[in-house]
Amino acid sequence: MNLENKKATRESYGEALAQLGKENKDIVVLDADLSAATKTSIFAKEFPERFFNMGIAEQDMMSTAAGLASCGKIAYASTFAMFATGRAYDQIRNNICYPKLNVKICASHAGITVGEDGATHQMLEDLGLMRGLPNMTVLCTSDDIQTKWAVEAINKVEGPTYLRFCRLSTPSIYDGEIPKFEIGKGVQFGEGTDATVFATGVTVSEALLAKEELEKQGINIRVVDMHTIKPIDEELIIKCAKETKKLISIEDHSIIGGLGTAIAEVLTEKCPTKLTRMGIKDEFGKSGPAKELLKYFGLTKDEIVKEILDV
Amino acid sequence: MKVTDVEKLQQIATEVRKNIIEEVYNASSGHPGGSLSAADILTVLYFYEMNIDKDNLKEKSRDKFVLSKGHCSPALYGVLAEKGFIEKESLKTFRKINSPLQGHPDMKKVDGVDMSTGSLGQGLSAANGMAIAAKLDGIKNRIYCLLGDGEIEEGQVWEAAMSSSHYKLDNLCVIVDNNNLQIDGKITDVMNGQPIDEKFKAFGFEVIKINGNDISEIINAFDKAKEVKGKPTAIVAKTIKGKGVSFMEDQAGWHGKAPNEEQYNQAMKDLVK
Missing domain, CATH: 3.40.50.920 (Rossmann fold)
Incomplete structure (x- = not known):
């Protein structure tokens, strides 16, 4: 583990997404006015025509992602974990998980490590909410490198996934290691x-x-x-x-x-x-x-x- | 196969209405009121307006429809049966265990159902997603979405409306089934969403007001909507809940109730007239 080499997993997500966007034209990204924080802005800069800012409207964002996925797109929807899974739970359940659509919910700012914003923004129940949904795969990554592996892995899953990030930077754990990420294997x-x-x-x-x-x-x-x-x-x-x-x-x-x-x-x-x-x-x-x-x-x-x- | 003859379309709409009664009667549950009010709109959509047939069902380029008021699945299944996408006999399995005809439409179980719906207020957002996907792919199809007038009390509808016009989705056409009744009574008493037309106008839609139980008016509205460029269209269709069945017309009580045998016979008699 390298304590000096710290990075926030959401940053790694944004970079991985931009990379995937180059390889796959079917990838579209949605955000709800938090692209600077969730780091989908990195993708938005490279592929503005495939990035959709839905404004502060998370429910609409999730159902729109479902509509895009129903037409063959791989739709990444990002915002803070609180609003993604709390406010838009019904949409994730009924529009995304029930029809098993290819929507990747990648939520940042989960947990108490959100810090100063306090309780209203510190999502502490998202894993429970998402885990209970049939057809949903749930991930939470620990460092920069693993996050990149995870984004590649979920992109290959045919169906909904939830990927959780925190705001805080974390030390590098997997730096220099050969990729060995498998969903479902600790x-x-x-x-x-x-x-x-x-x-x-x-x-x-x-x-x-x-x-x-x-x-x-x-x-x-x-x-x-x-x-x-x-x-x-x-x-x-x-x-x-x-x-x-x-x-x-x-x-x-x-x-x-x-x-x-x-x-x-x-x-x-x-x-x-x-x-x-x-x-x-x-x-x-x-x-x-x-x-x-x-x-x-x-x-x-x-x-x-x-x-x-x-x- | 486009049907342009108004009388023929009226006949099909009557068959769709019979299907609705058949489904709800056999299931001993379901939502006849709002299904009957929307029967004419769905008939024109599937037999006149939309580029959809058995042969192009799997094609990306065909037109799409989202029944945002998913509880009116009897009307959707009823019209899909008339199109031959599902067996007419299967309508009797509606809401029964192991039937593909779920209480609310399941896109993974029925060919021709383009989005799973049921929880109100979500369909327009999904339709927006389809309209955006079509534009990204350079496909010239059109996306239709039917909303209930009670349904528009859901806030997400207006999030979606904002988004339809923000993204200039002129390949999108919304129809509001304005039958003026929801479960607890008149929409104007429960939660007044009027003026519906002014609201959609304010959200950037081209608005067309029609009698939604008049086949000719529905045809004209769809024709007009296709000419609109740079913004989405909303057709506010004034309808009668329970339309076509004498004792169900304009009765909130028939929102989600099945007829008994006597009422079933009466309904079928009304629909033969």
């Missing part, structure tokens, strides 16, 4: 048996930092980057449950409905094991710098270390 770091930390998005780098620190104390854990929330990697979850002494999930999302819930569902049915869910505990976010909020809500390396040491 990425395991280390073979430690003292604990498994399942993380997703911004929490992956925190988990990796915790792993390093614990190693110094002679405690060996493994970290699993769960970039796909649905379909969840059942096999890997069961393997880790059998091989490690403790299971923890951590996400910049409510502990209800997201990664922790998805893992708990697998464990309950297939391998009953205790799981500690770290995340936002059934409350709203608040204003503040992202880093301080991560600390406040217990989503840092230190909290993971404490949890594993049981202090």
